[in-house]
Amino acid sequence: MAGTGDKQKQIFRIAISGYYGFSNSGDEAVLRSILLALEEEAAAQGVTVQPIVLSADPAWTSRMYGVESAHRMRPGDLLRTLRSCDALISGGGSLLQDVTGGMTIPYYTGILKLAQWLGKPTFAYAQGIGPVNRRAMYPLIRSAMRRSKYVSVRDAESAALLGRIGVPLDRIDVVPDPVMGLPLPEGTTAAREGAETPPVIGVSLRGWREDGADLARAAEALAALSKRRPVRLRFLPFHTPSDKVTSEEVMERLSGRLGEGSSAELTDPGDDPQAMLLAVSRCDALFGMRLHALIYAANQQVPMLGLSYDPKIDQFLNRLGLAPIGTTESLDAEAFADAACALLDAPDDWRARYGPAIDELKRQAKDPAQQIIHALRQYKSR
Known part of the structure; x- marks a missing residue:
C-alpha cells in the first residue's frame, strides 16, 4: 500500500484475529508476543507493519498495545477492517476447538474465509488445533487452512489433526507457542526472592x-x-x-x-x-x-x-x-x-x-513472523 523506494519503507497493514480483549493473560501474552515478533522481523526485513487487532474491547486493546483495534463481533467493523488491510493473521492460542463452545470454530474460520473472499492472504500463527469433537467442523477448518498462505501450529498433535482433516502435512510448520519469545518488561530483570525468605x-x-x-x-x-x-x-x-x-x-x-x-x-x-x-x-x-x-x-x-x-x-x-x-x-x-x-x-x-x-x-518462536513478513513481501512484489 506504500511505495518501495529508498526513502519510503513498504507498509503492510495486517489484521490480527484471536481471543483478545477478554482479560485473559495467556491470550494477551500471545498477542503481545506476535506484535513484538512482527515489529522485530519487519525491521530486520526493511518494511513496516501496521497491526489492526480484532478485540472484544478495542479501546482497551489500543491503549494497552498502542495499535489500531476494531470490534471482533461487529460485522461492519470487521468488513471495513479486512478491506483496509493487506493480510489477516489468525493468531495463536486454542482457536480451532469446540470444547469451549459450538460457535468458536465457525467464528474463527469465518473470519479467515471472509478475508480470503476479499482476496487477502491469510496466515495461521502458531495455533493449537483441537479437540474437535464435531466432524461437521472439519470442512470449515480444512477450507480455511488449505487456502491460507502459511500455516503454523504449536505442537505435533495439532499438525496431525489437521492432516487427518485433510490439510497437507507438508504445508504445516510445527513451532512453539509465541509466548516462548516474550521478553520481560523493558528495564526489568528476573530476581528470585533468595534464601532469606521461604521459597x-x-x-x-x-x-x-x-x-x-x-x-x-x-x-x-x-x-x-x-x-x-x-x-x-x-x-x-x-x-x-x-x-x-x-x-x-x-x-x-x-x-x-x-x-x-x-x-x-x-x-x-x-x-x-x-x-x-x-x-x-x-x-x-x-x-x-x-x-x-x-x-x-x-x-x-x-x-x-x-x-x-x-x-x-x-x-x-x-x-x-x-x-x-x-x-x-x-x-x-x-x-x-x-x-x-x-x-x-x-x-x-x-x-x-x-x-x-x-x-x-525460544529460538523457533521467531519463525512464523519471519515466514509471514517474507511471504507478504513476495506477495506484494508480484
Whole structure:
C-alpha cells in the first residue's frame, strides 16, 4: 500500500484475529508476543507493519498495545477492517476447538474465509488445533487452512489433526507457542526472592470440574508441601475475574492447614502480560494448570509442575521432556510434595537438564513472523 523506494519503507497493514480483549493473560501474552515478533522481523526485513487487532474491547486493546483495534463481533467493523488491510493473521492460542463452545470454530474460520473472499492472504500463527469433537467442523477448518498462505501450529498433535482433516502435512510448520519469545518488561530483570525468605511457589489454577474435586486435591497437595518445609504460595490469576475466584476458593481450603512458617497470598500483576511474566520469573517454582502459566515458567526457566486438564498441557510439557504431576481426575498429595521439594532442592539441575530444550523453543518462536513478513513481501512484489 506504500511505495518501495529508498526513502519510503513498504507498509503492510495486517489484521490480527484471536481471543483478545477478554482479560485473559495467556491470550494477551500471545498477542503481545506476535506484535513484538512482527515489529522485530519487519525491521530486520526493511518494511513496516501496521497491526489492526480484532478485540472484544478495542479501546482497551489500543491503549494497552498502542495499535489500531476494531470490534471482533461487529460485522461492519470487521468488513471495513479486512478491506483496509493487506493480510489477516489468525493468531495463536486454542482457536480451532469446540470444547469451549459450538460457535468458536465457525467464528474463527469465518473470519479467515471472509478475508480470503476479499482476496487477502491469510496466515495461521502458531495455533493449537483441537479437540474437535464435531466432524461437521472439519470442512470449515480444512477450507480455511488449505487456502491460507502459511500455516503454523504449536505442537505435533495439532499438525496431525489437521492432516487427518485433510490439510497437507507438508504445508504445516510445527513451532512453539509465541509466548516462548516474550521478553520481560523493558528495564526489568528476573530476581528470585533468595534464601532469606521461604521459597516462592507460583500457583496458577482454574475452575474445571463442577464438583470442585480437582481444586480440593490441589489444596491437599499444597498443604502437604507446606508441612514439609516453609513456602510462600503465591496465587497468580491468569484469567480475571474467574481465576481470582478460584484462587480465593483454594486459599480458603488452605486456611488453618498450612505448615509452620508457610503462607498463602494472592497477587495481581495487572493487565499487562509482561508484568505477569515478571511475576512468574520471581518465583522459585511454579505449580500450573493454565497453559500459559507453564509457558511463562519455561520462558524464564522457572522449575515447574503441571496439572493437566486438557491435552494441550500434556503436549507442551512433552516438548520439554516433562510429564504432568497429575490431572483434574488424580493428584497424589505426597507425590506432589516429593516432586516440589526436589525442584526446590536442585533448581540448577532442573535448568541444566531442560534449559537446552527451552532455548531451542525460544529460538523457533521467531519463525512464523519471519515466514509471514517474507511471504507478504513476495506477495506484494508480484
